[in-house]
Amino acid sequence: MNIKQISYALALSGVLTGALLSVRIGALIIAAGFILFLSPDIRSMRPIQKVIPIALVIALIAIALALPRG
Numbered sequence: 001m002n003i004k005q006i007s008y009a010l011a012l013s014g015v016l017t018g019a020l021l022s023v024r025i026g027a028l029i030i031a032a033g034f035i036l037f038l039s040p041d042i043r044s045m046r047p048i049q050k051v052i053p054i055a056l057v058i059a060l061i062a063i064a065l066a067l068p069r070g
Contacts, residue, residue, distance in 0.1 A: 003040055007034070009033075010036060018030070
């Protein structure tokens with residue numbers, strides 16, 4: 001398995017975790033999968049192309065932190 005397939009599996013498990021168990025943990029798993037998906041290509045991207053992916057990762061982490069514990 002290459003790194004893209006691992007990131008797809010991680011993101012899918014994050015969606016399932018978010019739907020079935022905990023949205024907080026699911027958002028963190030999806031963010032980790034997204035970071036893993038972007039890691040091989042991030043150096044070749046122009047600075048402006050890095051803004052939206054980084055903003056999405058930060059938003060997923062912020063959602064995970066903002067949700068009430070329960």
